[in-house]
Amino acid sequence: MDIVGHVRCFIAVAEERHFGRAAIRLGMAQPPLSQRIQRLEKELGLRLFERTSRSVTLTQGGALLLDDARALIAATDTFLASSARIRDGHTGLLRAGLPYGMAGEPVAAILANLHRHQPGLKVELHELSTTEQLTRMTSHELDAGLIHHPCDTTGLELGPVLRRELGVLLPPASSLATRDEVPLSALTGHDLILFPRADAPALYDDLLTTCARDGYTPQTVRHGKGDSFISGLIHSVNAVTFTPPDPAHPTDGDGTGIVWRPLAGTPLAWRFSTAWPKNRNSAAVTAFADAALNVLRDTPGVSTDLPPRTLHLRPASEYWL
Missing domain, CATH: 1.10.10.10 (Winged helix-like DNA-binding domain superfamily/Winged helix DNA-binding domain)
Incomplete structure (x- = not known):
């Protein structure tokens, strides 16, 4: 039987x-x-x-x-x-998620750290949005990930929350490029480029809420992920986007006219942490969490932040007020 x-x-x-x-x-x-x-x-x-x-x-x-x-x-x-x-010969397998657009250097450093401390571990890295990571962790298709806050962390364990402040990429010939820093309210009249809302709904709404409270309500919110696509939008539709400081982002013009500037008062930041399902911790998950923390904490402009606030899910909307 x-x-x-x-x-x-x-x-x-x-x-x-x-x-x-x-x-x-x-x-x-x-x-x-x-x-x-x-x-x-x-x-x-x-x-x-x-x-x-x-x-x-x-x-x-x-x-x-x-x-x-x-x-x-x-x-x-x-x-x-x-x-x-x-x-199948897989004595140890870790399936981990990393967010879209993460630079190659930290990805390589995380893998090197894992191989150094867990040489027998097979690692599968997947480039996924926060929403996709949360879904896959719930369905046991992902062992751990690096997620953006705020999001619904029910059923998850979190590593330390890190913060990286955001600046703004400005279109060619913008008068704001002459400033040392740009208030959010000064962006009025520019469209805004964000990641698709489905990738991280709470973060998307949180960003637009902060912009509205600081005097910037974009007439149009456009969506994109790839750097080249976003650059094309900045050039063609008088749009801006928020991004951390990066050597690839020019501060004095790059021949294309796109310029990066810090935001006055540092009102916006990416907040992120490693995450994994409760009661499904393992040596591999711990190794991934430690490797990601060690690599990202050494990234310029990254600091430790307070734990994420409790998220009360709200109906889908353009942004919270």
Whole structure:
């Protein structure tokens, strides 16, 4: 008797409270599912369900066994995943996410740090938005990541939160390029280029809220990720974008007219930290968190910030007020 397969059927019927829906969920016909439940009941010597023409309910014995059944399946899945990694020669695998647009030098430094401290660890790095990382960590497709705050961190453990202040990239011939620093309110009349809202909704809204409170409400918010695409928008539509200081960002013009300037009062910053699901820590996750922290903390302009505030999710909107 395939006890694990029969127990999976028991859990599906218990959760769906309906043989038809459970059969669809399991990808099988209803009669074989009913037969499996009957064989399991016979093997256990225990009736698991009360059945009527209209309903399916757990018996007291079935209800008492449900948690143990779930634990059995979870342990089986873990065992099978571990055996598959060993079978395929992967004695240690870390799947980690990094945000879009991260410079090549810190990515290489994180990998070098990991290889130095965990030489037997196989690392899969994925370039993902904060939303994509959170989704994959929930579905167990990602072991750890580097996420931007604010975001919903329910069910996650976090490393220290780091802060990197943002400046502004200005379009060619902007009169603001003559200033040493630019107030947000002075950007009125310029479109704003941001990452797509779906990548990090709370961060997107938080940035626009801060801009509005400091006197800048862009007439149009445009979206882009790649540096070349964003540069094209800055040139063609009188737009600006927020970005940290970087040697690649000119402060005295670069022949194209694009100039980077700090923002007055440093009102905007990227806030980010490593993250991983609670109760799924491991030596590999710890090594990734330490490597990312060590590399990013040494990046110019990065400082330690306060832990993220509790995030109260709000309905989708252009920005919060």
